[in-house]
Amino acid sequence: MSRYRVSVHIVPRKGILDPQGKAVADALHTLGFVDVQDARIGRHVVLDVAAATPDAAGDSVRKMCDKLLANPVTEDYEIARVEGLP
Amino acid sequence: MKFGVITFPGSNCDYDAFRTVVDVLGEHAVYLWHKEHDLQNADVVILPGGFSYGDYLRAGAIARFSPIMQEVAAHARRGGPVLAVCNGFQIACEAGLLPGALLRNASLSFLGQPVHIRVENPDTMFTNRYALGQVLTMPIAHGEGRFAADDETLDRLEGEGRVAFRYVDARGGLDDASNPNGSMRAIAGIVSAEGNVLGLMPHPERAVESLLGSHDGLGIFQSMLARVSA
Numbered sequence: 001m002s003r004y005r006v007s008v009h010i011v012p013r014k015g016i017l018d019p020q021g022k023a024v025a026d027a028l029h030t031l032g033f034v035d036v037q038d039a040r041i042g043r044h045v046v047l048d049v050a051a052a053t054p055d056a057a058g059d060s061v062r063k064m065c066d067k068l069l070a071n072p073v074t075e076d077y078e079i080a081r082v083e084g085l086p
Numbered sequence: 087m088k089f090g091v092i093t094f095p096g097s098n099c100d101y102d103a104f105r106t107v108v109d110v111l112g113e114h115a116v117y118l119w120h121k122e123h124d125l126q127n128a129d130v131v132i133l134p135g136g137f138s139y140g141d142y143l144r145a146g147a148i149a150r151f152s153p154i155m156q157e158v159a160a161h162a163r164r165g166g167p168v169l170a171v172c173n174g175f176q177i178a179c180e181a182g183l184l185p186g187a188l189l190r191n192a193s194l195s196f197l198g199q200p201v202h203i204r205v206e207n208p209d210t211m212f213t214n215r216y217a218l219g220q221v222l223t224m225p226i227a228h229g230e231g232r233f234a235a236d237d238e239t240l241d242r243l244e245g246e247g248r249v250a251f252r253y254v255d256a257r258g259g260l261d262d263a264s265n266p267n268g269s270m271r272a273i274a275g276i277v278s279a280e281g282n283v284l285g286l287m288p289h290p291e292r293a294v295e296s297l298l299g300s301h302d303g304l305g306i307f308q309s310m311l312a313r314v315s316a
Contacts, residue, residue: 012189016189016234017189017192017232017234017268019190019191019192019193019194019268020190020194023194068143068147068148068151069143071144071147071180071187073179073185073186073187073234073235073236074187074189074234
């Protein structure tokens with residue numbers, strides 16, 4: 001077994017009001033960043049897992065997202081990165 | 087009748103619920119610690135308000151995996167009544183006992199205030215003591231109470247009469263200003279497909295005596311007594 005560091009992005013699904021994202025977008029507009037069209041605020045989760053391969057580590061974290069880390073009703077997730085650990 | 091009040095680490099309305107049952111209704115109640123596996127023959131299960139597990143990750147997301155939730159789910163599958171209030175509603179949604187999810191209030195503020203809710207279906211085991219369209223006053227106290235679901239689910243809830251309560255103004259009218267948390271279709275409470283699980287964000291157990299400012303919540307408990315003991 002090797003060790004992998006898996007990063008997951010979990011964000012509110014498009015179409016569901018994200019008041020934090022809206023507040024941040026409004027603040028950015030106020031600061032002059034008028035090119036900001038949308039902001040969504042989510043979670044970045046970093047997990048160190050033991051697995052045989054990088055793919056297996058990603059699959060394992062996908063199962064964790066389906067069961068606990070993301071809410072399937074309101075959130076989408078993506079595995080952002082899988083890196084080998086020494 | 088015996089009520090089982092589940093206590094999670096971080097529950098803070100378990101005593102209010104217990105007191106309502108024992109002191110106001112004169113019925114029996116037991117506290118059930120979340121690590122237990124025995125509902126002690128409770129006829130009704132109450133999932134109380136609070137901040138179970140500090141609301142880490144998402145409100146209710148971790149509490150739903152507490153050992154006793156397996157028994158609560160089995161109780162619900164048998165048709166046993168479950169009253170899920172505030173954090174209990176969040177836990178029930180996370181556990182799949184009710185559809186949808188409760189998200190951060192649209193205002194991003196924690197809200198602790200009385201609200202008006204309208205009885206949308208007086209034919210459930212939780213609402214049979216109320217009249218259709220009756221306006222009730224109960225407190226809310228939550229940061230994550232914005233009910234959300236996809237359109238198909240919302241249509242189904244409405245079509246099947248499963249919207250129990252909606253946020254309204256004092257005269258029973260719908261408008262955005264009276265929807266405190268931005269819930270979709272102003273939904274404040276829903277029942278499960280079989281009608282035996284009620285989830286709502288307002289606190290009926292904090293509105294059971296005039297001293298508390300309202301006794302409008304008592305009807306939910308009396309409705310259960312009328313239906314379950316019948």
